[in-house]
Amino acid sequence: MKIERIDAELTLPIRHHVLWPKKSIDFCRVPDDANGLHYGVYQENQLVCVASVFIDGQTARLRKFATLPEYQGQGMGTALIKAVIEQLVANGVTTFWCDARESAQGFYHRFGMAPQGERFYKGDVPYFKMSVAL
Numbered sequence: 001m002k003i004e005r006i007d008a009e010l011t012l013p014i015r016h017h018v019l020w021p022k023k024s025i026d027f028c029r030v031p032d033d034a035n036g037l038h039y040g041v042y043q044e045n046q047l048v049c050v051a052s053v054f055i056d057g058q059t060a061r062l063r064k065f066a067t068l069p070e071y072q073g074q075g076m077g078t079a080l081i082k083a084v085i086e087q088l089v090a091n092g093v094t095t096f097w098c099d100a101r102e103s104a105q106g107f108y109h110r111f112g113m114a115p116q117g118e119r120f121y122k123g124d125v126p127y128f129k130m131s132v133a134l
Contacts, residue, residue: 001076003083006040008033011050011064018066030054030063039084041067041076049076053084060088062098081111089134097131105130 008030015028030036032054041049049067053060062084067077088096100108102119105128113130120127 001079002042003080004040004042006038006047006050008036008038008052010040010047011038011052014047014050014066014068015064018068019064028064036063039080041080043071043076049080051080051084053088055088055091055093058092058094060093060096062096065098077107078110085111085134094134095131096134097129099127100130102126102128 012025012028016023016025020027030052033052035054037053037055039051039053040047048071051065052063054063055061062081065077065081085096096111096113097116098108098113099122100113100115102125105115108130112132114132115128115130117129120129
């Protein structure tokens, strides 16, 4: 497993396949992709997990975090989030947050993230804002 910074365009096929397969690939773009930090996990030279982070002052937001289904549950996403958090802390970021799918709350709890506010929906998918002080 190898974690590295990648170009935003490389994230799109995995974002699309995992997060919004019934939408267009353009739906999977983030308006600020050009300003984000994009990370990928490679397994045997294949990109299998992606995450994008957007920093605003001392706050960082995780967006479009996705792992190909056949690689889920193998620790790759956990390793990626740990690496991202380490970099954020090293760069003085004090708050890390995301809009987490309700089904993924348990994953984010592992990093000390807690729900903030009420459930909300994107389309028919339930979410919670989750955050942690770093």
